Amino acid sequence: MPLSEHEQRLLDQMERALYAEDPKFATALEGTGLRTYTRRRVYLAVAGFVVGIGLLMGGMVVPDQIWVSVVGFLVMLGCAVFAVTGWRRGPAGQGARPPPGAAPPPTARVWERV
Numbered sequence: 001m002p003l004s005e006h007e008q009r010l011l012d013q014m015e016r017a018l019y020a021e022d023p024k025f026a027t028a029l030e031g032t033g034l035r036t037y038t039r040r041r042v043y044l045a046v047a048g049f050v051v052g053i054g055l056l057m058g059g060m061v062v063p064d065q066i067w068v069s070v071v072g073f074l075v076m077l078g079c080a081v082f083a084v085t086g087w088r089r090g091p092a093g094q095g096a097r098p099p100p101g102a103a104p105p106p107t108a109r110v111w112e113r114v
Helices: 005-021 023-028 032-061 066-088 108-113
Strands: none
Touching: 005 023, 032 066
């Protein structure tokens, strides 16, 4: 549901006041750091997953080294968990949910206009 013109003006005014009062906090709420953090986590998890597949296959080639395959599987499992938890939580301090009834961060407006 789009905001009324009056509500939009009030929201813009509050956003400008926040930037004027505490620009460091306002830029922390923009969310670009969260996307970068999540992307980096997923890239690391994919790289680790590929290493885990290599270990799994390497353990199959050498018959007496089954533990290498087990380690490869555990690396793959750990990387999958690492990637999924990266989507659910953000970096420390940014992943916490606001209390019920709190105003959304200023970047939430972008989605309301679409």
